[in-house]
Every structure is written in structure tokens, then in C-alpha cells.
Amino acid sequence: MNFPWPDGVRAAAAFTFDVDAESCVLAHDPSASSRMSLMTHQSYGPRVGVPRLLRVLRRQDVKATFFVPGFTADTYPDMVRSIIDEGHEVAHHGYLHEPMQGIDAAREAEYLDRGLEALDRLGIRPAGYRAPWWEMNWHTPDLLIERGFQYDSSLLDGDTPYRLHGTETAGDLVEIPVDWGLDDWEQYAFYPGWTGSGVIESPRKVHEMWLLEARAHHAESGCFVLTNHPFISGRPSRAAALERLIEDVRALDGMWVTTLEEIAAHTAGAVGELRRVDRIEAPGALATNRE
Numbered sequence: 001m002n003f004p005w006p007d008g009v010r011a012a013a014a015f016t017f018d019v020d021a022e023s024c025v026l027a028h029d030p031s032a033s034s035r036m037s038l039m040t041h042q043s044y045g046p047r048v049g050v051p052r053l054l055r056v057l058r059r060q061d062v063k064a065t066f067f068v069p070g071f072t073a074d075t076y077p078d079m080v081r082s083i084i085d086e087g088h089e090v091a092h093h094g095y096l097h098e099p100m101q102g103i104d105a106a107r108e109a110e111y112l113d114r115g116l117e118a119l120d121r122l123g124i125r126p127a128g129y130r131a132p133w134w135e136m137n138w139h140t141p142d143l144l145i146e147r148g149f150q151y152d153s154s155l156l157d158g159d160t161p162y163r164l165h166g167t168e169t170a171g172d173l174v175e176i177p178v179d180w181g182l183d184d185w186e187q188y189a190f191y192p193g194w195t196g197s198g199v200i201e202s203p204r205k206v207h208e209m210w211l212l213e214a215r216a217h218h219a220e221s222g223c224f225v226l227t228n229h230p231f232i233s234g235r236p237s238r239a240a241a242l243e244r245l246i247e248d249v250r251a252l253d254g255m256w257v258t259t260l261e262e263i264a265a266h267t268a269g270a271v272g273e274l275r276r277v278d279r280i281e282a283p284g285a286l287a288t289n290r291e
């Protein structure tokens with residue numbers, strides 16, 4: 001692999017946090033608001049998880065990227081300010097963590113603009129976007145480019161960032177790919193009757209798995225992007241394991257641990273090639289059979 005990292009940098013790592021809080025539950029099922037315990041499972045993120053994770057990041061002297069749905073920003077403005085005050089990046093993650101699958105461009109544009117307005121109320125103009133549930137539509141890149149976003153981090157087709165050409169528009173933005181293997185949801189998420197695998201993994205196992213991936217990215221000059229949720233990974237033993245992971249990743253020689261905004265800015269300047277991600281359809285006969 002031959003990605004043009006800055007001089008002296010061998011690979012990059014970004015620790016990212018999706019501060020979904022109640023939004024993802026309410027988007028999934030508005031009547032969930034009647035479930036007091038479920039609501040507190042989610043509010044643990046902004047109330048306890050974020051402050052703990054900010055302490056971890058401060059101790060490790062690492063700047064991170066926090067994707068904040070507009071509804072979270074409206075509900076917990078002081079929590080969002082505390083993230084900003086620590087020098088971290090705040091980026092866009094929908095308004096109510098809306099389900100994006102199959103919606104048209106006009107509806108998606110509404111969600112994007114509503115999220116932008118909520119962040120703007122706190123004086124934040126986000127450089128980056130991450131689709132709720134990493135669910136991009138083919139029209140999404142154009143909507144992001146039209147709104148001046150510099151990067152997205154929701155697609156899954158690379159080990160390093162690339163410049164993504166608009167689908168219809170002539171512009172581009174940086175894509176910083178993610179991976180389900182580097183998401184705490186798959187490791188720890190569980191709530192009876194709502195979500196999760198029912199298997200809650202040991203933080204020791206999770207640390208081992210993620211460090212293996214970080215070392216492999218380091219060996220191959222890749223870009224390690226970890227996605228955590230404060231309501232999940234803000235719990236004590238998970239945050240402790242995450243801190244050990246950050247320590248271990250920082251110790252890798254030439255590893256650039258930084259925000260996605262920094263990685264995107266570097267990529268925009270250092271990569272000349274624009275990549276189109278083409279839509280692939282089912283062969284005609286199969287498509288017809290489904291109609």
C-alpha cells in the first residue's frame with residue numbers, strides 16, 4: 001500500500017465517538033420514550049460516558065472526533081460544549097439518527113439541514129459527516145458536497161482515505177472508510193427487546209482484537225478508524241480497555257493519532273486521483289424477477 005502520509009508518518013489512527021444518546025432509539029421507535037429504563041441506558045452516554053471518555057483522551061493527549069446527532073446537541077448542549085472545550089472535533093450524524101435506507105434525496109436533505117441547524121445553534125460548522133448506521137444512499141455524496149462537507153466516514157471499501165467523486169455533481173469530498181470489526185456496537189451492544197446480539201464481550205478480548213487490527217494497519221500504512229458509542233464504551237472496564245488501546249496505538253512508531261478532519265484535510269491536499277464508486281445492479285433477469 002502506498003498512501004502519501006505526511007513526512008515521518010507511517011500510518012494513521014482516529015478514535016471516533018458517535019454520541020447517539022436517545023436519538024437512535026427514538027428514530028427506531030418513537031414509543032420507546034415511554035420506556036424509562038431504556039431511555040437511561042441511552043442517556044448514560046452523555047451523562048457519564050462522555051465525561052469519562054474526555055478524561056481518557058485528556059490523559060492520553062489525543063484529539064478525537066465526536067459525531068453528534070442534532071437531537072443530541074439540542075438535548076445536551078453543555079455536554080457538546082465540553083467536547084469542544086477539550087479541543088475535539090464535532091461532526092454531523094443526522095438529526096434524530098434517522099433511518100436512511102431507501103429515502104429520497106429531498107427527505108435526506110431535510111435531515112441533513114436539520115442536523116446542520118442544530119449544530120449551528122452551538123456555533124459548530126462541521127467539516128465531516130457520518131451517516132446514521134453508516135447507511136449511505138447513492139445521492140448522499142452529492143448532498144454532502146453541495147453543503148460544503150469536506151469528508152464523510154461511512155463507507156466500507158478501503159483501508160485508506162480517498163477522494164470520492166460526486167455521483168451527479170462535479171465536486172468531490174474525502175471518504176475515510178470504516179469497518180464493522182472496529183465498532184463497539186458489535187462487541188457490547190445489548191438491550192433486551194431492543195437490540196444487540198445478546199453476547200457482551202470481554203473488554204480484554206475487544207482490546208486484543210482492535211489492537212491486532214491497528215498493528216496490521218500500521219504495518220500496511222493504513223488508516224485505523226475506531227467507532228465507539230459513549231453509552232456503550234463509556235462503561236468503566238470498556239473505557240479502561242480503550243485507554244490501554246490508545247496507549248498501545250500511540251506507541252506504534254510513526255502512527256499519526258489525530259482527528260478525521262485532519263486526516264481529510266491532508267488527503268484533500270495529497271491525493272490527486274478522484275474515485276467514483278459505481279452502482280452495480282443485479283443482472284437483468286434477476287432484477288425483472290423481483291418486480
Ligand SMILES: [Zn+2]
Binds near residue numbers: 018024132133
Ligand atoms: Zn450512530
